[in-house]
Each structure stands twice: as C-alpha cells, then as structure tokens.
Amino acid sequence: MPRLSSLLPFLVWLPRQSGRSLLQDLLVGLSGAILALPQSIAYALIAGLPAEYGLYAAIVPVLIASLFGSSWHLICGPTAAISVVLYASVSPLAVSGSDDYVTLVLLLTFLAGIFQWLLGMLRFGAVVNFVSHSVVLGFTLGAAVVIALGQLPNLLGLDLRSQATALKTLESLLSHVGEIDGPSLALGVATLLLGLALKRLRPRWPGLLISLFSVSLLAWALPSWFAQVPRVPAFIGHLPPLSPLPLLDVESMLRLLPSAVALGMLGLVTSLSIARSLSARSEQLIDADQEIRAQGASNMIGAWFSGSLSSGSFTRSGLNLEAGARSPMAGVFSALWVALFALIGAGLIAHLPIPAMAGGILLISWGLIDHRAIRALLRVSRSEFLVMLLTAAATLLLELQTAIYAGVLASLFFYLKRTSRPRVQQVCEGEADVLRVGGSIFFGAAHYLQARLQRCQGPQVVIDARQINFIDYSGVDMLHREARRLQRAGGSLTLRRAPLQVIEELRKLEGQEACPILFED
Known part of the structure; x- marks a missing residue:
C-alpha cells in the first residue's frame, strides 16, 4: 500500500471526501x-x-x-x-x-x-x-x-x-x-x-x-x-486536442x-x-x-x-x-x-x-x-x-x-564569498592562542583559516572546534600541514571538542598513530 500510494497519491485523500466537502x-x-x-x-x-x-x-x-x-x-x-x-x-x-x-x-x-x-x-x-x-x-x-x-x-x-x-x-x-x-x-x-x-x-x-x-x-x-x-481571434470551441x-x-x-x-x-x-x-x-x-x-x-x-x-x-x-x-x-x-x-x-x-x-x-x-x-x-x-x-x-x-x-x-558567488570566511575569534589562554572557529572548513575557506593560524604568535595553537560541522580534504590537508609546521617550531596544534565526524576525517589522511594533530575534550 505505501508503494501504491506513492505512485497514486490521490488514493490517500480521495476516499476521505464526503458529499459536503x-x-x-x-x-x-x-x-x-x-x-x-x-x-x-x-x-x-x-x-x-x-x-x-x-x-x-x-x-x-x-x-x-x-x-x-x-x-x-x-x-x-x-x-x-x-x-x-x-x-x-x-x-x-x-x-x-x-x-x-x-x-x-x-x-x-x-x-x-x-x-x-x-x-x-x-x-x-x-x-x-x-x-x-x-x-x-x-x-x-x-x-x-x-x-x-x-x-x-x-x-x-x-x-x-x-x-x-x-x-x-x-x-x-x-x-x-x-x-x-x-x-x-x-x-x-x-x-x-x-x-x-x-x-x-x-x-x-x-x-x-x-x-x-x-x-x-x-x-x-x-x-x-x-x-x-x-479583437482576440475566434476559435472553434472543443476540448484540448492531441498534439503529436x-x-x-x-x-x-x-x-x-x-x-x-x-x-x-x-x-x-x-x-x-x-x-x-x-x-x-x-x-x-x-x-x-x-x-x-x-x-x-x-x-x-x-x-x-x-x-x-x-x-x-x-x-x-x-x-x-x-x-x-x-x-x-x-x-x-x-x-x-x-x-x-x-x-x-x-x-x-x-x-x-x-x-x-x-x-x-x-x-x-x-x-x-x-x-x-x-x-x-x-x-x-x-x-x-x-x-x-x-x-x-x-x-x-x-x-x-x-x-x-x-x-x-x-x-x-555571494554564498561562497560568505562561507569562505568562517567566523574566527582569537583569545589567549596562557601561552596558547585559541581560535574559536564557526562554520565549515572546506576548499573555499581553507586558505583564509590557514592565514589566521599563521598569524598566531605562540607555538601552542588551540582550535575550539565545537561549531565546525564539516571538513573536506582541502581542510584536512591544510590542518595537517599547519600541525607539522608548529611541530617543527616546537609547538603543537590541538583541536578542542571537535565533532566525531571531524576527528575521523582528520585521522583518515595518515592513520590514527601518524596524525600530527592533538585532540582535547
């Protein structure tokens, strides 16, 4: 019956009609x-x-x-x-x-x-x-x-x-x-x-x-x-004719x-x-x-x-x-x-x-x-x-x-322009720079976020990832490269409270043991 009603949806409402309706x-x-x-x-x-x-x-x-x-x-x-x-x-x-x-x-x-x-x-x-x-x-x-x-x-x-x-x-x-x-x-x-x-x-x-x-x-x-x-041209009244x-x-x-x-x-x-x-x-x-x-x-x-x-x-x-x-x-x-x-x-x-x-x-x-x-x-x-x-x-x-x-x-164009600049708030917690990122990290936004990461002064960088709802390959690759850059400088890149889906995507690139990014609840 569900299959039939999807093909003939009028069978759902037609039997319910009354003389008054x-x-x-x-x-x-x-x-x-x-x-x-x-x-x-x-x-x-x-x-x-x-x-x-x-x-x-x-x-x-x-x-x-x-x-x-x-x-x-x-x-x-x-x-x-x-x-x-x-x-x-x-x-x-x-x-x-x-x-x-x-x-x-x-x-x-x-x-x-x-x-x-x-x-x-x-x-x-x-x-x-x-x-x-x-x-x-x-x-x-x-x-x-x-x-x-x-x-x-x-x-x-x-x-x-x-x-x-x-x-x-x-x-x-x-x-x-x-x-x-x-x-x-x-x-x-x-x-x-x-x-x-x-x-x-x-x-x-x-x-x-x-x-x-x-x-x-x-x-x-x-x-x-x-x-x-x-005047409007006259026509012979009849029902709609077939038109091959x-x-x-x-x-x-x-x-x-x-x-x-x-x-x-x-x-x-x-x-x-x-x-x-x-x-x-x-x-x-x-x-x-x-x-x-x-x-x-x-x-x-x-x-x-x-x-x-x-x-x-x-x-x-x-x-x-x-x-x-x-x-x-x-x-x-x-x-x-x-x-x-x-x-x-x-x-x-x-x-x-x-x-x-x-x-x-x-x-x-x-x-x-x-x-x-x-x-x-x-x-x-x-x-x-x-x-x-x-x-x-x-x-x-x-x-x-x-x-x-x-x-x-x-x-x-205007949609991509807006989404290519995710919301980023930067605060300091001791020696760490904390970036609160809101939005998706996809190919259009990866360069903007990379520039913000490279402006951070300290070697310890934390991304508050609670509001990151999606990440694609370009975003994954960018974060891996930035994490290695910070490692070479004696620092680290940490993702705090990242959604499980984002963590899984980041660990797929090189495997869980080789991932240069730290995760924090």
Whole structure:
C-alpha cells in the first residue's frame, strides 16, 4: 500500500471526501475557474500563442498536478513569468502564433517536464534551493517590466515586430509614438483603471474578469468608435486536442534544451515556494519530491494535450486557500469548469478587444512585483538585494533564461564569498592562542583559516572546534600541514571538542598513530 500510494497519491485523500466537502470544492473550483479564464487567455497572448491554448494549459496540466501533487491548495496553470520565457525562447525560431511556433512551445514544455520529472525521481528536490528567493524576486521584477513593454504596442494600437530585449522594445515604441490609435488606447486604459479600482475597493471580486467584460461590452455597444479595434481571434470551441510532438527532431530538441532546463527550474521554484507558503498557513506537510514529480508529469502529459508549460499560480492558489478548499479536488473541479467553458464559451472570447487584454496584462504585471518583499530584502541583506538587482538587470538586457542562470551564479558567488570566511575569534589562554572557529572548513575557506593560524604568535595553537560541522580534504590537508609546521617550531596544534565526524576525517589522511594533530575534550 505505501508503494501504491506513492505512485497514486490521490488514493490517500480521495476516499476521505464526503458529499459536503465535494460540494465545497466544486464551488471553490468554480471561483478558481472564473479567475483563470481571463488570466489564461492573457498568458497565452503573452507567450505568443493563440488564445485557446491558454485554456488548454489550464485543463489537463491542472488535473495531473492536482491528483499527483502533495499540496492540498496549490493550483497550477499558465503564469506570466513562464509565458514571457516561453515567448523569448521560441520566438527567434518561428513566427509567433504559427503552427511551427505552437509545436516548438509544446516540445519545449515536454522537455521541461522530463527534466522536472527526472529531478523528482532522483529525489533532487533540494536542487531548487539553489535558486534563491532574491533571484526569483529579481526575475519577477524584470519579467513584469518585459511583460509591460511587450504589451504596450497592443495597448497603443501599434503593429510592431517583437524584439529580443526590453530595451529594443522600448526603442521601437519610441520610434512609432506618433502612430498611436486613440480608440485602442482608450479601451486599454479603461481596462487598467477599472481593474485597479476594483482591486483597491473590492479586492475579493474577480476584478480582471469584470473589467474585461465591461470594456468589451462598451466596445460592442459603440461600434462607430471601436469597430476598427482588433479583437482576440475566434476559435472553434472543443476540448484540448492531441498534439503529436516531433520527438525525432534532435536539432530542435538540442536548441530548446537550455531553455527547458531554465524553465523547469523556474517552474519548480515558483511552485514549491507557493506550496510551502500555503502549507505554513494550513499546517500541512509538503513532500517536495512528490510535488516535483507531479509538476513534471503535468507538463509531460499536458504537452500532448496542447497544454503549454504550467507552474504554481499564487493568485489561484491563494484564492483556493482563502475560499476554503477541502482537498485537491478543488483544483480538479477548476480544470473541469475551464474545460466546460472552452467547449461552449469560445464565441464569447472573440469579442474581447486586444487593447483591453493588454490593459489586463499590465494589471497582472503590476501585481507580479512583490514590493514588500523587495523592501524587506533591502533592510535584511544588501548582498541579496544586489543579487536581485543583477537578476532584474539581466532580465532586461539578456534573454530571460540566461537571466535566471546569471542570478543563480550571482547567488552562488555571494554564498561562497560568505562561507569562505568562517567566523574566527582569537583569545589567549596562557601561552596558547585559541581560535574559536564557526562554520565549515572546506576548499573555499581553507586558505583564509590557514592565514589566521599563521598569524598566531605562540607555538601552542588551540582550535575550539565545537561549531565546525564539516571538513573536506582541502581542510584536512591544510590542518595537517599547519600541525607539522608548529611541530617543527616546537609547538603543537590541538583541536578542542571537535565533532566525531571531524576527528575521523582528520585521522583518515595518515592513520590514527601518524596524525600530527592533538585532540582535547
């Protein structure tokens, strides 16, 4: 049974559901679907996909992630940041919206899903911890700016080619500022202002949906003013179609592989961060490896059902928790409600003005920026704040997947810089110099500690090793060399209260009898 429950985790919680809890989850799922409809369409347009693919990404991937994940409240689906990276990764390879473009997006989704699933199977859940929160904040800040700049042409009624970076997009906008279409600008600004007002006055209402509906109604009621404003392309309503992927196209797979790894990591970091924050409020334990496997499976299977890459959605997951979801069935019902709308409500989507959608996306972009966390980061850690700024700058200047790698490298650099200088306090006890060392003695810190040992004046040196939790070969070799140097000078090197693991590592190098280091309890 434990083996079966690990393969089919929904068998643990599904039999416990009652009619009352299922009804509650059904209503919560409806609320989530209402929120997901305009968001999913907006994210599809951000990713350069036809509108219906946003709905497809909110159906099968959400079903798989809800049934096989470990969180009760995490809801997955298309997100703004993921959509931006998808567009930046695939747009240089094909014309956005074309059949080739859609195929490459789905292939990229499949590859990212394989990467995520393998990490989960190998129990590498801790790998996502290498993408620090400051990197996520910086990437999200930069992505919000990229999203906003990318939607300004639609808001202003301009037909401009997409650019590789945010700065080139801004340059293109400034060169066409005299071609702004007034009716398009009016609809876009009206959507943005109405959405902001609803968010401030009625934060629990589906403000994006209401603002899009209201502005679309206005455009329909005044055809003499807004007839020329472009609308979202119509599509035939049906359930997500099967999309066979060109898995034998090795060249395309190799070109997409770096983006797949970056997107996979970004999706996992986002999803696990949301799941952990929600579990702290619901007092639920999260199995990180199971969640990673579920995310990977949702993208692997979802790609075959026309679903682009999905990850955890903070807005939908937060709504799930606040609305009182009893189980992951709320996510299942949400996907089924979206499927119902995709089947019978496709005609309504065709009435949405593209400038209004652009205004809604600008509203989403503003909501992406975590202003409070950024201010807190500045107060707590200047180095982490610098990592955030570097990641944000890289997001604006480089390709987005490259920006993620740059942020991770910056985080690792500052981490290694901190750990390469362990805490050392020096005091004198008679003729002995005592160094109280706190931290790990590894290859990055060995040189610093060796320099501190050689500054000691007396021949007798004692290292208070109570707070040394790890030592590698470089540290062992350095301490042996320093002990022999002190022996030749008529002194000694003593480790006081060293952990057993540290003592064993030090004695391995030359054997217990030949170890030049003394140990003291």
